[in-house]
Amino acid sequence: MSISFPTAPAIGTPMSATNASDAARRLIALRRSVSKRGLTTPGPNEDELDTLLTVATRVPDHRRLSPWRFIVFEGDRRREIGPALVDIQKQENPEATETMLADTAGYFLRAPVVVGVVSSPDYEHKTPVWEQELSAGALCLNLLLAANASGWAGCWLTEWISFSPGVNRLFNLSDTERFAGFLYLGTASGDPQERLRPDAQPLIQRWSSQNS
Numbered sequence: 177m178s179i180s181f182p183t184a185p186a187i188g189t190p191m192s193a194t195n196a197s198d199a200a201r202r203l204i205a206l207r208r209s210v211s212k213r214g215l216t217t218p219g220p221n222e223d224e225l226d227t228l229l230t231v232a233t234r235v236p237d238h239r240r241l242s243p244w245r246f247i248v249f250e251g252d253r254r255r256e257i258g259p260a261l262v263d264i265q266k267q268e269n270p271e272a273t274e275t276m277l278a279d280t281a282g283y284f285l286r287a288p289v290v291v292g293v294v295s296s297p298d299y300e301h302k303t304p305v306w307e308q309e310l311s312a313g314a315l316c317l318n319l320l321l322a323a324n325a326s327g328w329a330g331c332w333l334t335e336w337i338s339f340s341p342g343v344n345r346l347f348n349l350s351d352t353e354r355f356a357g358f359l360y361l362g363t364a365s366g367d368p369q370e371r372l373r374p375d376a377q378p379l380i381q382r383w384s385s386q387n388s
């Protein structure tokens with residue numbers, strides 16, 4: 177699958193403030209994740225993935241801190257992770273069942289490419305950490321949309337591995353970093369179905385001083 181995204185122009189180049197297109201509207205309005213059991217090969221190759229990751233970083237980022245980074249898991253190297261995760265789960269959760277451990281052993285084999293998105297905020301900076309963390313969330317969605325726009329299916333999962341001190345140590349996260357999640361990317365083994373979506377109307381309040 178060949179991916180083609182426009183390259184970013186030189187700094188200061190006049191830009192369009194909008195990119196209105198049917199395709200973009202369709203992508204956003206009909207975006208759908210694939211289940212964690214619904215991904216198979218092929219996935220993006222190294223060059224294609226680098227392009228997706230580059231595009232994904234074009235995300236709102238207050239004061240340009242780049243408060244995030246990626247850890248990529250692809251190919252046979254994914255096989256080394258399962259046993260290490262199982263050991264960590266046994267230590268951190270003595271109540272983990274054999275089924276849970278077997279599930280964990282296969283986590284990184286559920287898709288040909290797995291991208292750990294690390295939220296890496298600067299706690300000393302005047303930009304609030306909350307804003308930096310929100311930027312990491314936006315980065316995850318941007319990556320998913322860039323992948324979908326290129327023909328790759330995917331899903332964004334956290335699971336216990338995003339909240340585990342042992343997993344953070346395994347992947348060399350610093351004390352101030354955490355996983356925003358893992359993006360599983362590949363080819364859909366079947367078409368997902370629509371799921372229930374929220375009714376946005378009750379979530380929308382048009383503020384006026386009368387109803388505050």
Ligand SMILES: Cc1cc2nc3c(=O)[nH]c(=O)nc-3n(C[C@H](O)[C@H](O)[C@H](O)COP(=O)(O)O)c2cc1C
Pocket residue numbers: 207208209210331332333334335356357
């Ligand atoms: C931060 C974050 C973490 C998530 N973690 C999980 C998870 O651990 N397991 C899971 O089944 N879905 C998880 N989801 C939900 C899926 O990514 C996905 O949104 C859901 O399956 C619905 O599909 P949709 O994206 O097409 O609405 C998570 C979503 C977000 C935003």
